[in-house]
Amino acid sequence: MEKLSDELRIEILYRLPIKSLACLKCVSKSWLSLISDPNFTKLHFQRSPQNYTYRFPYRVRAEHDRNSYQQMRAIDLNASLCDDSADITFNNFPSGYDEILASCRGFLLLQHNKIDKLLVWNPTTSEQKQILLPRKYSFELHGFCYDESTDDYLIALATKINLDMVLGFRVFSVRTNSWKKEIAFNCGEIIRSRFPGLLAGVAVNGVIYWLVYFYKKEARRNATKIIAFDIKANNVSEVVPKHDNIIINLTLCDLRTFGESLALFDFKGFKEIEVWEMKEDGVRSSWTKLMSIPSCAIRLRAYFSPLCLTKDGKLVTLDNPSTLSKWSEQGKEEEVRKCNGYDLVYESFAATPVYTETLLSLPSTQ
Amino acid sequence: MSSSVEAITVLSSDGDEFKITVSAAKLSKPLNWMLEDVCFSDDCDEVPTIEVNSKTLVKVIEYCEKHAPRANSGASDSDAEELKKWDIEFMKMDVKDILFHILMAANYLHMEGLYDLACQTAADLMKGMTVSQIRKIFHIKNDFSSEEQEQLRRQHPGCSFD
Numbered sequence: 001m002e003k004l005s006d007e008l009r010i011e012i013l014y015r016l017p018i019k020s021l022a023c024l025k026c027v028s029k030s031w032l033s034l035i036s037d038p039n040f041t042k043l044h045f046q047r048s049p050q051n052y053t054y055r056f057p058y059r060v061r062a063e064h065d066r067n068s069y070q071q072m073r074a075i076d077l078n079a080s081l082c083d084d085s086a087d088i089t090f091n092n093f094p095s096g097y098d099e100i101l102a103s104c105r106g107f108l109l110l111q112h113n114k115i116d117k118l119l120v121w122n123p124t125t126s127e128q129k130q131i132l133l134p135r136k137y138s139f140e141l142h143g144f145c146y147d148e149s150t151d152d153y154l155i156a157l158a159t160k161i162n163l164d165m166v167l168g169f170r171v172f173s174v175r176t177n178s179w180k181k182e183i184a185f186n187c188g189e190i191i192r193s194r195f196p197g198l199l200a201g202v203a204v205n206g207v208i209y210w211l212v213y214f215y216k217k218e219a220r221r222n223a224t225k226i227i228a229f230d231i232k233a234n235n236v237s238e239v240v241p242k243h244d245n246i247i248i249n250l251t252l253c254d255l256r257t258f259g260e261s262l263a264l265f266d267f268k269g270f271k272e273i274e275v276w277e278m279k280e281d282g283v284r285s286s287w288t289k290l291m292s293i294p295s296c297a298i299r300l301r302a303y304f305s306p307l308c309l310t311k312d313g314k315l316v317t318l319d320n321p322s323t324l325s326k327w328s329e330q331g332k333e334e335e336v337r338k339c340n341g342y343d344l345v346y347e348s349f350a351a352t353p354v355y356t357e358t359l360l361s362l363p364s365t366q
Numbered sequence: 367m368s369s370s371v372e373a374i375t376v377l378s379s380d381g382d383e384f385k386i387t388v389s390a391a392k393l394s395k396p397l398n399w400m401l402e403d404v405c406f407s408d409d410c411d412e413v414p415t416i417e418v419n420s421k422t423l424v425k426v427i428e429y430c431e432k433h434a435p436r437a438n439s440g441a442s443d444s445d446a447e448e449l450k451k452w453d454i455e456f457m458k459m460d461v462k463d464i465l466f467h468i469l470m471a472a473n474y475l476h477m478e479g480l481y482d483l484a485c486q487t488a489a490d491l492m493k494g495m496t497v498s499q500i501r502k503i504f505h506i507k508n509d510f511s512s513e514e515q516e517q518l519r520r521q522h523p524g525c526s527f528d
Contacts, residue, residue: 003505004466008473008485015489023525026497026518028506091523 010034014044017051018124018357041359045105052356054078054308055088056316056324057100057108074123077308077316077354081324081337092126094119102144102200104153106358109144120144120153120174124357131155131172134179141167143201143208147231150175151363154231156201156208164190167212169229169236175363185236189214189223200353202255204262205280206231209239211255224250241276243287248276258309263290265306273306275315291315293331308354374401377413378420390430393437394475417474422467429456429480437479457487462503465491496526 013021013035021044025032034040045052055074072090079086097110097119110119115138121128141158152175161168165187171180192213201208207230214223226239241248241264252267262278264287275290293315307316307324314334315327326335373387376397391397400414416423432452436445459465465488472481492500501508510518519527 004470008466008469009504011485012469012488012492015486016492019524020493022522023497024492024500026510026515026522026525026527027500027504027508029509031506088524 010040013040014047015051018053018359021359022124035359036361038361041361045358045360050311052358054310054354054356056307056318056354057090074355075324075337077326078310078312081316081326081335090123092123094121094128097121100353101142101198102203103353103355104144104146104203106356106360107144107153107362108353108355109142109155118155120155120362122358122360122362123355125359125361127361129174129362131174134170137170139170139198141199141201141210141212143203143210143229145203145206145208145231147206149206149232152176153362156229156231158210158229160191162186167191167227167236171231171234180234183234183236185227187212187214187225187227189216192222201229202257202262204257204278205260209255209262211250211253222251224253226250226255239278239285241278241285241287243276243289248287254306256306256308258290263309273315275306275309291329291331293327375413376423377415378423379415379417380420382420382423383413384420384423384427386427387431387434390427390434393430393433393479394477396475418471419467422464422471425456425459425464425468426471426475426477426480430477432456433479453483457483461488461491466503496528498528 013024016024021035025035054077056077057072057074060071060073072093073087074090075081075084076086076088094110096112096114098113099111100108101111101118102109106124107120107122110121112119116133118131118133119128120131137157137159139157139159141156143156145154145156146152147154152173154174155172156169157172158167158169160166161184167185167187169183169185171183172178173180192215199210199212201210203209207228210227210229212225212227214225215221216223226241227236228239229236241250248264248266250266254265254267256263256265258275258277261280264276264278266274266276268274273293275292276287277290278285278287280286290309291313305318307318309315310326313329317325317327319325322338324337325333328334373385374391376384376386378384386397388401391401397416418426433449436449457465459468465484469481469484469488471477472484495503498508500506508515519525
């Protein structure tokens with residue numbers, strides 16, 4: 001019993017955070033290949049959720065020029081907001097890609113400024129894959145998710161077709177490096193575009209959810225629905241959130257992920273924020289209330305947007321363009337990070353995804 | 367096995383004798399099997415050997431004796447809190463010298479609690495170490511060329527190497 005066996009060494013590595021693992025790659029060639037091994041990174045991701053960060057990317061503007069960005073950074077939302085030593089800088093942000101659309105298991109989905117291609121990029125490992133869009137194709141809805149059954153990353157895009165009542169979904173598979181056949185979903189109402197443009201989907205367990213806005217012609221009013229695209233079943237449906245048989249009003253809402261489930265933020269006309277968690281048993285969905293932040297705690301803010309719930313159950317919100325807040329379960333504002341002047345500008349509200357740092361790699365193209 | 371026996375004697379790999387109470391020995395599956403197999407009456411002089419060195423075995427037995435009452439009867443939250451604090455104190459030890467040996471012993475003796483504790487302690491210690499310190503505790507030779515080394519330093523600006 002002299003040297004630690006490989007098995008025990010790996011057991012210790014499973015308990016280390018990504019930041020430490022990156023440094024341990026520099027120990028020796030065998031450690032480098034072990035820590036880069038897709039089987040190891042996958043098991044590490046499955047086994048140690050406590051070691052994963054929730055990061056929020058932001059841009060820093062150049063001091064002298066308001067219109068150019070100096071660099072991209074990311075805040076660790078589980079750490080104290082006031083502590084910017086937990087921030088990281090992206091030294092290798094791919095040039096030409098100026099919009100972060102979505103995130104999935106450590107990969108960011110980026111859009112090129114010429115809108116003709118997308119890039120899947122892991123900022124932690126620098127791995128990337130470019131995806132060319134079909135010629136003259138534009139989309140209004142997008143989503144990015146992982147299908148465990150096929151170990152594949154899928155990008156779902158949708159655009160309005162047929163009198164603006166039908167959504168056409170196209171899915172790109174990273175594993176097969178190809179587009180699947182388009183699926184049409186008739187919404188039955190006129191789909192409205194939402195300012196500022198692209199609508200980000202929220203991916204949970206192989207299903208991507210969008211809050212889609214409609215105009216009901218006969219009733220002459222707007223309506224909101226949750227449209228769900230099940231990647232595995234390859235079908236689209238509407239999800240109606242209900243609690244005790246009462247339908248939750250979606251007029252002022254936002255969708256986010258919360259761990260392994262979908263979270264619905266109901267702003268109740270800004271009087272209070274209720275956070276609902278959706279659980280699915282395969283047949284129907286049930287909704288439970290996670291927290292409720294009373295009106296007195298919320299300053300009425302125009303671009304108030306929830307970002308995520310941290311590991312210790314705190315809610316992080318963004319008040320565009322420059323204030324991050326952390327709220328307790330009781331609705332107390334516990335931490336604030338204000339960014340002064342022009343040196344710090346967050347991405348457009350509700351659009352920037354929170355991501356998790358991972359060492360995962362993309363499936364190799366067959 | 368006679369029910370009157372409360373403690374048993376075991377030998378370390380160095381040949382030293384150690385006493386461990388029956389309830390403490392139950393924390394380990396192999397020790398538990400040993401209890402069932404070996405004769406412990408006074409006229410029987412067979413002493414089982416545990417393939418763990420004396421220095422490590424002392425610590426493993428100390429851990430077992432501390433955790434046995436709780437493992438056997440269940441405990442209140444305040445006990446659990448106290449035990450957690452004890453674990454932290456208990457784990458304040460040299461990594462290479464003893465912690466890795468405890469980890470190997472916990473693995474060999476199928477002691478889940480101690481195994482987890484030792485792994486986590488090692489991981490927490492490694493978080494604060496430089497690359498060369500890690501090499502030292504794991505007896506690893508740096509097999510990167512100086513060019514590769516330079517490249518790694520550039521790729522990982524956040525890591526401390528020396």
